[in-house]
């Protein structure tokens with residue numbers, strides 16, 4: 001479940017870091033302030049930190065530089081091998097947002113540019129799993145593309161169509177980019193108090209604390 005987009009990253013593993021650095025014009029606005037976005041997530045993480053979908057390991061690098069104890073789960077083989085080669089000592093396994101084996105108590109769940117791979121129903125299920133594993137005060141810190149409303153999402157589709165960005169438009173329509181009210185409600189139902197902060201035209205910081 002939630003793994004239907006994993007194979008897309010077989011082809012993207014080699015060129016992903018070029019995309020995040022703004023070399024892919026269609027995705028330049030999505031990855032604007034990429035480094036600062038990762039910094040914002042890493043700055044809030046504490047203790048045993050669980051990272052989902054590290055890709056090439058750019059957020060992982062910042063978490064490790066902070067001295068955090070990181071456990072990572074990456075379902076794409078090419079991406080997982082890349083990150084394992086980059087950080088030999090990193091504890092990284094095949095796993096995903098919904099299916100991961102946890103041996104030690106977590107303090108923080110982090111992820112960037114990945115939670116939209118789950119449907120809203122799956123996101124709600126994931127939030128309940130994280131709530132069951134965290135103590136009071138434990139955190140979820142995700143950064144991802146999310147829209148203020150359904151109307152804002154449709155307006156963005158129109159804008160991207162006018163820009164002629166066919167790949168980005170297909171991506172925005174294909175994957176499960178949700179809205180802030182939906183995300184807030186599913187996190188609230190799982191027992192989290194959540195704040196949202198805009199980080200660029202697409203990406204918001206989603207910071208939830210277990211009540």
Ligand SMILES: C[S@@+](CC[C@H](N)C(=O)[O-])C[C@H]1O[C@@H](n2cnc3c(N)ncnc32)[C@H](O)[C@@H]1O
Pocket residue numbers: 001002003005006009020052053054055056057058059073074075076079095096097098111112113114117118
């Ligand atoms: C756009 S990349 C983001 C990589 C990295 N987190 C970053 O910020 O640059 C999305 C990553 O999510 C992973 N992914 C896809 N489906 C997933 C799932 N269901 N659970 C966890 N990770 C998933 C992909 O394999 C890929 O590595």
